[in-house]
Amino acid sequence: MAPSQPPMRLTEVGETIRRRWRVVVASVLVALMGAAGLSSLWPDEYTATAIVSVSPITPNPFGGTSAPQQLNMNTEQQVVRSTEVATAAAELLGSTRYTPRELTTRVSVTSPSDSQILQIAFTANTGARAAAGANAFAAAYLDSRVAGADELAERLISALEDRINELIEQQDDDASESLTAVAVQQQIIELRQQQSSLVTVALNPGRIIESATAPGSPSSPGLPVTLIGGLVGGLLAGIALALFRDRHDRRITHAARLRDLLGGSLVIDGTVESDRDEPYRHALLELTRLHPRSGTDGPVLVALAGPADGQVYEAATCLVEVAHSHRMRARLIDSDRMDMSAVDAGWPGSADVLSDWASDDLVVLDLTMITSRTRRIALARRCHAIMVAATKRSRRKPVQEFVGQLAVAEREIDLGILLPAERRTSAREFSGPKAGSDGMHARRPVPGDAAERSTGWPATIRPGR
Known part of the structure; x- marks a missing residue:
């Protein structure tokens, strides 16, 4: 087995590149031609962003606290990209161009740290479609939260109704004790008021604080950016290829x-x-x-x-x-x-x-x-x-x-x-x-x-x- 070659020093790398400069130049030229061809075939894409402020849902009144629930923004980002929200967004767009699953590949969601803000970005082949997609996802997400809030309210109202019925039965059983009957009656009145509040006051899931607008320029990389990427990539690939060829060349070479x-x-x-x-x-x-x-x-x-x-x-x-x-x-x-x-x-x-x-x-x-x-x-x-x-x-x-x-x-x-x-x-x-x-x-x-x-x-x- 041949002994392993020692690692190359920086000066040796420079000398190798100098000796194998034709390999580096050829690699750069190929990368530039590939980048130019890719840029000509790459369709323009536009990205628009809608910003949503997320509000916590009011907690269970029987929980013993009035503080709002702590939001997990990572979870909310996944909700925006869920198939349920994508299906609702497709209905709002009124287009059959993309399936809900394809829509989820075109939406991205970010959230600034220590905030309750969601930035919903949508990419499409035109600026108008990008803005419409971002707004549709923002609206579908809030509708989903509203539906969730309504479902929670219904469960709370039902729970309150069950509690009221229990108190009424207890009031009938304790009718002989006037003091107990008065206390039960007072509790029933308070529960009725809570139930009425849940019916009449809608829970706030959040709101769109900035609607998406059609961007004036595409977000996909243009020809200059693509050529710069090709230049850098070709240079790195050429250097790596030159070092590889020099290290494995069976000739003396220098x-x-x-x-x-x-x-x-x-x-x-x-x-x-x-x-x-x-x-x-x-x-x-x-x-x-x-x-x-x-x-x-x-x-x-x-x-x-x-x-x-x-x-x-x-x-x-x-x-x-x-x-x-x-x-x-x-x-x-x-x-x-x-x-x-x-x-x-x-x-x-x-x-x-x-x-x-x-x-x-x-x-x-x-x-x-x-x-x-x-x-x-x-x-x-x-x-x-x-x-x-x-x-x-x-x-x-x-x-x-x-x-x-x-x-x-x-x-x-x-x-x-x-x-x-x-x-x-x-x-x-x-x-x-x-x-x-x-x-x-x-x-x-x-x-x-x-x-x-x-x-x-x-x-x-x-x-x-």
Whole structure:
């Protein structure tokens, strides 16, 4: 199982967005076009609001209190949106355009905190219908409360009537006691008065304090709002997509990723240099700094590997050419010319270095054609420095495998170089991929002229002096 990647820092997010700006721009453009199309298809809708003041219903006179009942405004909001009120509102509108259930989807109710106010909003395709719908719901809600209040009054009147009848029966039973009869009679009179009040005085459920009027402009979002929403949404989606693609991209794509693959080793980013030779000058400087040599020590041996097809070999030739321009004696040992039996026997050892390349300052061993992991690691361990060259389009897996193999051998990568996407020169022609390649090997170079073929290994590049 691959190790989980660490969370990205803010600077890394910015760099990712900069690298993947095309993804972000494409996402924004798609979102804007979608928003424009949606705005053209989205019908205009209008919203009107009626405001209702809700009054509490008078409590039961037998409850022992004259304070009004406490209203639960959340409950009242649900009552407004009930099917019963919607049915009454549909009857008031006198239209069969919407069913009561559809009407409930077009009404919304809010209530300011610590108040007994309901704000009933209704949405329709015209301002007049929106105002009519809001007023119809307000009236239907109050009618519903009136019906409820009347029902309560009827129950209270009936309860009072039952109590009066009980007192009359008690008065007949206690007719012999004059004082008791007087008290019962007085109580009957008071109950009659309460009953009369309930009959003659209507209970107040509330009132409409502000009727809805037809709005002059639609409440649905217009084109500017829709485009702004599309811009913001597209930008966020584009950033998320860019981060996702970058995090799951199997290619190296940038110098920071190659640096992570190499365990934090120095990586020279050749993609940002206008001078094609500058990355190799930098590499040569770092190699001589890391491995300074005297005239009697022999050359610095550099093992060069990488997953780029042909460009790794080109990087090796460029490094040698830059060394020549610095008046250094340098040569390139092509892996295609190496004697693998000699490699298995321990070549190049210290004796080989001093005998074969005693007058050289730098020897670059191109490992890209070696298919055997064991031989590749053995050669890398015998060199003073190990370089990995890759392009932004190179796959990460071969580099990871090479670094892992070196880690087992307790060797680290000394230097990495991210090559430009375009080739600097066409030093050699390359044939198709070599059979059995594991991804770390470049395409096989075709030997040059007949003299070079007859000379054989090792191929030598020397400065003209």
